[in-house]
Amino acid sequence: MKLDRLSDFTRSHRNGELRISHAGQQVRLLGWCKRIRNLGSLVFLDLRDRWGIVQLVADETQVSPELLARLKAVRSEFVLGAEGLVAEREQKNPNLPTGDIEVRLTDLRILNTAQTPPIPVDDGSQEANEDLRLKYRFLDLRREKLQRNLILRSETANIVRNYFRRHDFIEFETPILGKSTPEGARDYLVPSRVHPGEFFALPQSPQLFKQLLQVSGFERYIQICRCFRDEDLRADRQPEFTQVDIEMSFVRQEDVQGMVEGLMVELAPLVGKSATAPFPRLPYRNAMEWYGSDKPDIRCPIKIQDVTALFAQSEFNLFRAAADSNGQRRVRGLFFPSETAGAFSRKQLDELQELAKQLGAGGLPYAKWGKEGLASSFKKFLNEEQEAQLKAALEVAGNGLAIFAVGTDDQTSRVLGDLRVRLAKQFGLLDESRFEFLWVVDFPLFEWNDEAQRFVACHHPFTSPHPDDLDLLESNPGACRAVAYDLVLNGYEVGGGSIRIHDAETQSRMFQAIGIGSDEAREKFGFLLDALSYGAPPHGGLALGLDRLVMLLAGVDNIREVIAFPKTAQARCLMMDAPSPVEPKQLRELRIQTEQPQQYRAGVMFFESVPSELQAPMSALRTLTTNAPTSTSTVVLDGEIVKVETTRIPEL
RNA sequence: GGGGUUGUAGCUCAGUCGGUUAGAGUGACGGCCUGUCACGCCGUAGGUCGCGGGUUCGAGCCCCGUCAGCCCCGCCA
Numbered sequence: 001m002k003l004d005r006l007s008d009f010t011r012s013h014r015n016g017e018l019r020i021s022h023a024g025q026q027v028r029l030l031g032w033c034k035r036i037r038n039l040g041s042l043v044f045l046d047l048r049d050r051w052g053i054v055q056l057v058a059d060e061t062q063v064s065p066e067l068l069a070r071l072k073a074v075r076s077e078f079v080l081g082a083e084g085l086v087a088e089r090e091q092k093n094p095n096l097p098t099g100d101i102e103v104r105l106t107d108l109r110i111l112n113t114a115q116t117p118p119i120p121v122d123d124g125s126q127e128a129n130e131d132l133r134l135k136y137r138f139l140d141l142r143r144e145k146l147q148r149n150l151i152l153r154s155e156t157a158n159i160v161r162n163y164f165r166r167h168d169f170i171e172f173e174t175p176i177l178g179k180s181t182p183e184g185a186r187d188y189l190v191p192s193r194v195h196p197g198e199f200f201a202l203p204q205s206p207q208l209f210k211q212l213l214q215v216s217g218f219e220r221y222i223q224i225c226r227c228f229r230d231e232d233l234r235a236d237r238q239p240e241f242t243q244v245d246i247e248m249s250f251v252r253q254e255d256v257q258g259m260v261e262g263l264m265v266e267l268a269p270l271v272g273k274s275a276t277a278p279f280p281r282l283p284y285r286n287a288m289e290w291y292g293s294d295k296p297d298i299r300c301p302i303k304i305q306d307v308t309a310l311f312a313q314s315e316f317n318l319f320r321a322a323a324d325s326n327g328q329r330r331v332r333g334l335f336f337p338s339e340t341a342g343a344f345s346r347k348q349l350d351e352l353q354e355l356a357k358q359l360g361a362g363g364l365p366y367a368k369w370g371k372e373g374l375a376s377s378f379k380k381f382l383n384e385e386q387e388a389q390l391k392a393a394l395e396v397a398g399n400g401l402a403i404f405a406v407g408t409d410d411q412t413s414r415v416l417g418d419l420r421v422r423l424a425k426q427f428g429l430l431d432e433s434r435f436e437f438l439w440v441v442d443f444p445l446f447e448w449n450d451e452a453q454r455f456v457a458c459h460h461p462f463t464s465p466h467p468d469d470l471d472l473l474e475s476n477p478g479a480c481r482a483v484a485y486d487l488v489l490n491g492y493e494v495g496g497g498s499i500r501i502h503d504a505e506t507q508s509r510m511f512q513a514i515g516i517g518s519d520e521a522r523e524k525f526g527f528l529l530d531a532l533s534y535g536a537p538p539h540g541g542l543a544l545g546l547d548r549l550v551m552l553l554a555g556v557d558n559i560r561e562v563i564a565f566p567k568t569a570q571a572r573c574l575m576m577d578a579p580s581p582v583e584p585k586q587l588r589e590l591r592i593q594t595e596q597p598q599q600y601r602a603g604v605m606f607f608e609s610v611p612s613e614l615q616a617p618m619s620a621l622r623t624l625t626t627n628a629p630t631s632t633s634t635v636v637l638d639g640e641i642v643k644v645e646t647t648r649i650p651e652l
Numbered sequence: 653g654g655g656g657u658u659g660u661a662g663c664u665c666a667g668u669c670g671g672u673u674a675g676a677g678u679g680a681c682g683g684c685c686u687g688u689c690a691c692g693c694c695g696u697a698g699g700u701c702g703c704g705g706g707u708u709c710g711a712g713c714c715c716c717g718u719c720a721g722c723c724c725c726g727c728c729a
Contacts, residue, residue, distance in 0.1 A: 037691055039687075039688060040684070041685080042685085044687080059687090061686085076679090091688075091689085119662090120678090125679090126663080128663060129659085131659095131721045132663080134721085231728040232726080358656080360725080460729040558722095569723085574721090
């Protein structure tokens with residue numbers, strides 16, 4: 001098809017903004033064909049651009065046969081320039097903002113054609129599977145839903161910038177090519193060509209740079225920056241993600257929190273919510289005790305109760321053993337006041353138990369108060385008086401379901417923390433429309449790492465110990481609290497920060513406590529220790545996870561929905577098919593030898609390096625590769641020796 | 653690293669106990685249609701049942717392996 005040129009055609013209006021008040025105006029519009037409805041001698045076309053949809057119309061009594069023919073040649077997703085007269089519709093469409101009017105075509109330019117999309121671009125259609133959506137992300141991103149999310153993301157970033165600028169923050173750019181440091185997540189590494197055998201690390205966060213900028217005296221730092229962590233992914237985690245990173249000098253925890261609260265109060269109205277500062281502060285210890293989580297969703301008020309003492313004399317061995325364990329193991333429970341919960345079926349309870357087992361529980365003891373009174377997995381160990389005590393402890397009034405977990409605090413928190421939110425949603429005990437911020441504070445400074453057989457920093461090794469706990473740094477690290485705080489929204493950690501260590505001596509003690517000796521500290525963090533010894537101001541800050549924040553603002557439960565080009569759970573980009581093998585020449589330049597022969601992905605086929613006698617079939621192989629029906633990658637085989645692993649090759 | 657789940661037409665899915673020629677909706681293509689807006693009506697084409705192996709007289713269905721997507725545990729200072 002011969003394409004028209006854009007030439008001098010300029011847009012006069014945006015499609016979504018046309019209203020009855022424009023009636024009578026000649027307009028020039030641009031966009032994509034969302035759908036065409038051909039009634040023979042009358043044709044309607046919905047033209048879509050970023051701002052909305054407007055209906056174009058042409059009928060044979062009004063337009064030339066040529067124009068009508070050209071219009072009928074249009075298919076979905078063709079790119080069009082349309083000229084016409086805005087007119088009031090004979091039959092209006094109340095579902096469309098532009099539904100009162102239509103544009104009577106006087107001219108139509110076909111600026112580009114389009115193949116039939118492999119996935120529906122229409123928001124009304126059922127969403128395609130996510131692997132296809134990711135492969136054809138550029139088409140997926142045409143959908144209004146994703147456009148809305150990404151526009152929201154842009155708005156959010158804009159408000160963030162303006163807010164901090166207003167508060168005298170200075171925006172910085174810190175290096176992407178940095179140094180690998182011990183502790184923390186696995187690094188993404190970048191080999192250095194000019195220094196063979198040496199590697200840069202992509203930043204897990206700009207933590208040290210922003211601290212050094214405090215030492216330099218900038219006092220207020222902001223960066224919206226990309227961070228990289230080579231760890232396994234989740235629905236709310238990507239290998240590269242964006243942080244709103246801030247740092248301030250001469251501040252206490254409350255100063256940082258107050259600054260961030262002000263931002264959240266400004267962001268909430270973006271999506272018609274409101275937030276009221278100050279947000280509640282909840283010590284880590286209480287968060288774990290009441291909610292079984294360090295990022296509790298307090299939209300559900302139900303708290304975990306300790307009922308261990310009730311079973312001190314019980315004949316129910318499982319529970320009594322915990323009561324006898326001197327606090328090592330406890331019996332903790334949750335009560336969901338709800339008729340639905342009280343009517344939970346045996347089957348549903350079995351499914352729940354399966355879930356609990358996946359979370360590491362041995363089983364899931366329960367007590368249910370419903371139409372037939374008490375039903376419980378340990379009913380035979382409960383006399384009337386004990387039942388009454390249990391009801392009192394769990395604050396049971398009316399029907400509902402109580403579930404229990406036995407074990408160490410870690411074990412019971414994991415099970416009850418998860419089920420608390422899950423069941424609360426199921427029973428309608430959690431108002432999902434609300435935004436509930438809170439600060440979790442007083443985190444422990446260290447946690448014991450079994451694998452390394454040493455303490456590791458909970459937050460990071462630059463976090464200031466609580467001033468009251470400084471003496472514990474050597475004597476009892478496990479009991480030492482940190483001046484660290486997480487911002488939690490609806491059960492998600494959306495930010496975390498701390499007051500930092502700002503003197504070299506404390507920093508050295510900290511390194512010592514996590515098993516980094518003075519020599520290693522000097523080698524790995526010499527620049528930091530130096531900086532701290534040249535007049536570093538007291539300072540602290542926080543980093544917000546922008547992706548998660550926007551995800552929550554957008555009301556979606558997956559971070560990929562607010563990222564233009566996300567990676568899969570296996571950290572692969574299905575659109576570019578990255579990562580990918582590279583030319584042997586590149587590897588040679590970097591002095592990198594791969595332990596495994598490189599595998600070349602070409603659609604469904606895999607090739608790998610082999611001895612030279614197989615070099616002969618190379619040209620045939622390349623033909624097969626490019627002709628493979630599902631092949632999407634360009635495979636570079638130049639000079640490389642390859643073999644084919646699949647059974648397809650013998651057909652050659 | 654481990655567990656769960658999904659994979660059938662371009663797309664979304666159904667497919668009974670293992671049994672004849674694998675279906676539906678939607679999309680695509682062609683025809684008809686002057687008020688549609690998920691247009692309607694008629695017709696046509698469209699399948700490596702993810703891939704490999706096995707069991708069987710016979711496999712979309714059962715078994716083993718494998719690849720990929722998603723969710724979770726470990727991991728993520």
